[in-house]
Amino acid sequence: MSDMDKQPSASTLPEAESADVALQHIIDGFMHFRHEVFPQQEELFKKLATAQRPRAMFIACADSRIVPELITQSAPGDLFVTRNVGNVVPPYGQMNGGVSTAIEYAVIALGVQHIIICGHSDCGAMRAVLNPQTLEKMPTVKAWLRHAEVAKIVVEDNCHCANETETMHVLTQENVIAQLQHLRTHPSVASKMASGHLFIHGWVYSIETSEILAYDAEQDCFRALDGAGPLPVATPKSRF
Ligand code: ZN
Numbered sequence: 001m002s003d004m005d006k007q008p009s010a011s012t013l014p015e016a017e018s019a020d021v022a023l024q025h026i027i028d029g030f031m032h033f034r035h036e037v038f039p040q041q042e043e044l045f046k047k048l049a050t051a052q053r054p055r056a057m058f059i060a061c062a063d064s065r066i067v068p069e070l071i072t073q074s075a076p077g078d079l080f081v082t083r084n085v086g087n088v089v090p091p092y093g094q095m096n097g098g099v100s101t102a103i104e105y106a107v108i109a110l111g112v113q114h115i116i117i118c119g120h121s122d123c124g125a126m127r128a129v130l131n132p133q134t135l136e137k138m139p140t141v142k143a144w145l146r147h148a149e150v151a152k153i154v155v156e157d158n159c160h161c162a163n164e165t166e167t168m169h170v171l172t173q174e175n176v177i178a179q180l181q182h183l184r185t186h187p188s189v190a191s192k193m194a195s196g197h198l199f200i201h202g203w204v205y206s207i208e209t210s211e212i213l214a215y216d217a218e219q220d221c222f223r224a225l226d227g228a229g230p231l232p233v234a235t236p237k238s239r240f
Helices: 019-040 042-048 098-109 124-130 139-158 164-183 187-194
Strands: 056-061 079-084 114-120 199-205 212-216 221-224
Touching (some): 124 139, 139 164
Parallel strands (some): 114 199
Antiparallel strands (some): 199 212, 212 221
16 A cells, blocks of 8 residues: 555544534533623624625635634634635536535625635545545545546646655645636636736645645745735736
């Protein structure tokens, strides 16, 4: 078995709680929110009760370790979030699913000015793209991840990666670039980008270090999002 075939086995995962204990944690959390947190932010929730004006749309992986509001220190109402396995955006016309619907709603109805696609380190979806044989019993995941296949081919054909760690790193970045390209096939996105009213961003977040690398379309590379220098953006210049 090569390194690439290694999958997390039951023995490498943290020990699972019983179903009852797991649910009790969630209920306890809700009780704490309701009685301790909510009263402190009541004004905000009153304002949000009838309207939202999010700053950005955030497309992230469903992975439990990625919490968009936490890593961007956003409050309720700030981010319009859609999450799925592999932070995938199906190209327009291929699928009228949840992601396409959320994009259209965010751009047209909510008028968001930024869409951020955020991949992450140690992504199980990316590992599955590299090892499709692990998806035999998951036909739906397999079909969904076909939207990430382009990234795999780009990496296989062009990157002479030294090991699986490097392949995963490059694949995760290439997947973000592929999904940015898919995003631009959506008419609502293409139109607002052409007129300079919408900006798109491709990020990769590191779970271990908290660093974010952002795609810079002008320099065609990923740069650290560290506040230094011009902000890396994936948006080409507007035409109108
Ligand atoms: Zn993931």
